[in-house]
Amino acid sequence: MPTCGDWTLKQLFRHVGRGNRWAAQIILERRNQPLDPRDVRDGKPPDDPDAAADWLYHGAELISDAIDRVGAETRVWTFVGPRPAGWWIRRRLHEATVHRADAALALGVPFELSPDLAADALSEWIDRVSVDRRHGPALERGQSIHLHATDPELGPTGEWMIVHDEEGLWWSHDHGKGSVALRGPAKDLLLATVRRISVADADIEVHGDTAVWDGWLERTPF
Incomplete structure (x- = not known):
């Protein structure tokens, strides 16, 4: 597989x-x-x-x-x-x-997933990663990631701001500017975040420091 x-x-x-x-x-x-x-x-x-x-x-x-x-x-x-x-x-x-x-x-068959379920899966995974220290912090201090789902029906639940600052690693549904930003359908963002597809093979735009994204993936095995 x-x-x-x-x-x-x-x-x-x-x-x-x-x-x-x-x-x-x-x-x-x-x-x-x-x-x-x-x-x-x-x-x-x-x-x-x-x-x-x-x-x-x-x-x-x-x-x-x-x-x-x-x-x-x-x-x-x-x-x-x-x-x-x-x-x-x-x-x-x-x-x-x-x-x-x-x-x-x-x-080799299509994978269908509703945007709301994909978004909740992504929130659940980020929430778990933010408190799971088995692989060390998912981001270096001072780094941040912004994920933006393009599915219009998601509204505020379609944005994720993940930050590592002096307060530790935390996330919210706020809009913000990250060290790296990814924009695309919630399903693609989910699959990329859990390392099932690469951003190059997904309908995702990437802006900013891709090394931050690569570091996140290395530290957050599903």
Whole structure:
């Protein structure tokens, strides 16, 4: 697969389905520590294609069921510290969205995504990156990135200003001037930001210091 290293589609399928079960089990067990993926219950899809499809769909249902049982505000472990259990719905939705793009790119078929979903996926990813320090700060101090979606229906939610200043790394939906600016459809901005396509292969205009953008990509693996 061009965007997932040496994975096959079968491995990607298993990754998404097991990932949903992994999140559901974290919620259901009210865990305050990560769960080893090898300990996920029913973590492998059946060999039968129809049963495997049911297994995939059921994994998403398990997350909703787990949240209903423990309560959406119950705090559980996440990548970015304890969060309400309901946090996992948005995280897993956008995880599956990006991996659906991986599958489409591997198969050479169009990837369709509504601008509002693409914009929310981008906001969710930037929000996570801004508090996740596992790979160091995504920007050097004094650097900034401005993303501008050209989809007219998004309004203010179609702009992202990401800044690293004396207060740390933060972002907002404000309009501003960044060290580098990218302008294009929300779907393309999302795929470029999570390193599924390059800006050269997308409908994106780039202005400013491209080294800042390259540094961001190096420090923010999906």
